Amino acid sequence: MIYLDYAATTPPSETVIEAVTQTLRDYPGNPSSFHRPGREAKKRYQQAKRHIATLLGTIPERIFFTGSGSEATALALKGHPFTPGETILTTTVEHHATLHTLEQLKKNGIRVRTLPCDHEGFLPEETLEAALAEERTGMLSLVHANNEIGTLQDLKALGDLAHAHDVKVHADMVQSPLHMQLALDEMPVDYASFSAHKFFGPKGIGILYARDVNELTPLIDGGGQEHGLRSGTENLPYIVGLEKALAEAVEALTPREAAIRRLAKRFLWRLEASTLEYNLNGPPLEKPRLWNILNIGFKGVDPQRLAYKLDRHDIAVSLGSACSGDTIERSHVLEAIKAPRSHGALRFSLSHHESEEDIDDVVEVLQRLLL
Amino acid sequence: MEEKVRIVSEEETLFEGHAHELPFRESAIKQKSLELFDEEDPCILHRSFVFEALGDEVLEALDELGNDVARLDAHEAFAKIDIEAVEATISRC
Numbered sequence: 111m112i113y114l115d116y117a118a119t120t121p122p123s124e125t126v127i128e129a130v131t132q133t134l135r136d137y138p139g140n141p142s143s144f145h146r147p148g149r150e151a152k153k154r155y156q157q158a159k160r161h162i163a164t165l166l167g168t169i170p171e172r173i174f175f176t177g178s179g180s181e182a183t184a185l186a187l188k189g190h191p192f193t194p195g196e197t198i199l200t201t202t203v204e205h206h207a208t209l210h211t212l213e214q215l216k217k218n219g220i221r222v223r224t225l226p227c228d229h230e231g232f233l234p235e236e237t238l239e240a241a242l243a244e245e246r247t248g249m250l251s252l253v254h255a256n257n258e259i260g261t262l263q264d265l266k267a268l269g270d271l272a273h274a275h276d277v278k279v280h281a282d283m284v285q286s287p288l289h290m291q292l293a294l295d296e297m298p299v300d301y302a303s304f305s306a307h308k309f310f311g312p313k314g315i316g317i318l319y320a321r322d323v324n325e326l327t328p329l330i331d332g333g334g335q336e337h338g339l340r341s342g343t344e345n346l347p348y349i350v351g352l353e354k355a356l357a358e359a360v361e362a363l364t365p366r367e368a369a370i371r372r373l374a375k376r377f378l379w380r381l382e383a384s385t386l387e388y389n390l391n392g393p394p395l396e397k398p399r400l401w402n403i404l405n406i407g408f409k410g411v412d413p414q415r416l417a418y419k420l421d422r423h424d425i426a427v428s429l430g431s432a433c434s435g436d437t438i439e440r441s442h443v444l445e446a447i448k449a450p451r452s453h454g455a456l457r458f459s460l461s462h463h464e465s466e467e468d469i470d471d472v473v474e475v476l477q478r479l480l481l
Numbered sequence: 482m483e484e485k486v487r488i489v490s491e492e493e494t495l496f497e498g499h500a501h502e503l504p505f506r507e508s509a510i511k512q513k514s515l516e517l518f519d520e521e522d523p524c525i526l527h528r529s530f531v532f533e534a535l536g537d538e539v540l541e542a543l544d545e546l547g548n549d550v551a552r553l554d555a556h557e558a559f560a561k562i563d564i565e566a567v568e569a570t571i572s573r574c
């Protein structure tokens with residue numbers, strides 16, 4: 111199997127699996143209990159949180175565990191105290207976790223304005239500036255690294271601009287940690303969402319970074335865990351799994367990223383050298399982007415059919431579409447950047463695990479299938 | 482990549498098109514979906530995947546039988562096609 115769907119999820123590394131199972135075995139206590147097993151679990155929890163905070167360039171008081179990246183985003187957007195009449199600004203290329211949460215907020219009377227991105231998925235500063243001038247804005251919610259086309263927004267410029275207007279910034283950083291060193295406290299963000307399964311950690315554990323916890327209202331009440339922001343007994347094994355995965359991601363960032371860049375270049379070079387008629391959706395490699403996400407359109411090709419055929423060749427990729435009731439809808443991101451409809455798009459998302467031979471094999475299979 | 486088939490009965494063409502576009506029986510779709518996804522009522526995206534798989538089965542059955550033209554009752558893969566006709570045959574085209 112050649113797995114090229116790392117943007118959907120990454121398999122937990124062996125060391126992560128080991129850390130999770132070891133924690134399940136060695137820390138049976140409830141971190142809220144006063145007795146020894148409880149205290150041991152609590153200490154391990156605190157240790158993990160401190161370590162994670164350091165790895166993300168912040169302090170433990172700003173880290174809150176959630177059940178997913180989607181939950182982190184929901185907590186930031188639904189938990190933030192908007193004042194009546196305030197607008198949330200977002201973009202056309204967000205993940206559904208953001209878009210659908212904002213749809214819900216709209217139903218509750220909150221104004222949402224969706225800003226257009228350019229044909230590579232970048233939110234132009236001028237567009238944001240104009241919107242900030244026109245709207246009484248409460249928050250900018252923006253995907254840092256796009257999960258479909260890899261676009262990396264200029265968070266520094268956009269976030270600074272929002273802050274200059276006294277506007278809070280939520281960044282969906284779910285795809286970011288594998289590819290760059292983050293120093294959250296130095297970035298112009300008030301909230302940021304993370305998800306362990308995107309960096310070789312377990313599924314079902316995420317983080318909300320919140321600069322000022324006192325501003326937020328919880329979505330789940332109860333025992334008051336996570337500083338009252340997210341009740342429910344802590345999932346210590348997965349928290350430790352997240353810690354391990356993040357530590358590995360930070361430690362191995364340079365060699366992993368170098369490997370990914372080599373593979374991405376090779377992939378595009380092999381496509382270029384083939385007879386395939388294709389286009390790269392999203393920014394070219396020279397622009398700010400994640401190199402592991404290559405969204406490729408093939409001229410005249412039905413992407414569902416091609417994805418099916420690739421699966422039969424044991425090559426796992428992702429579709430640039432989703433089901434919506436009775437129809438298959440092209441991805442809103444591809445629509446937003448006006449990717450050519452003549453080209454059926456597939457997302458190939460790479461990791462450091464693949465070899466150059468894997469990439470060559472994939473292009474060869476594509477060539478054969480699309481002949 | 483395109484694999485087309487034709488179904489003929491009494492010199493009338495009942496179907497001509499890609500194998501995955503064949504009219505498959507709902508029972509076959511359900512069964513394949515259960516096999517692939519453990520899901521009786523697949524979403525449209527999974528359903529299209531099921532049609533690809535059923536279409537492939539038809540093409541593979543034709544290859545297995547080895548003849549250019551096969552009777553529609555000659556293979557269990559063809560029984561999943563929702564076409565009832567006398568002396569119907571299926572072939573690649």
Ligand SMILES: Cc1ncc(COP(=O)(O)O)c(C=O)c1O
Pocket residue numbers: 117118177178179180181205207253255256257282284285304305306314316
């Ligand atoms: C950019 C982005 N945001 C949010 C999410 C949601 O994360 P989770 O699956 O942990 O809810 C994803 C995952 O698909 C993502 O890629």
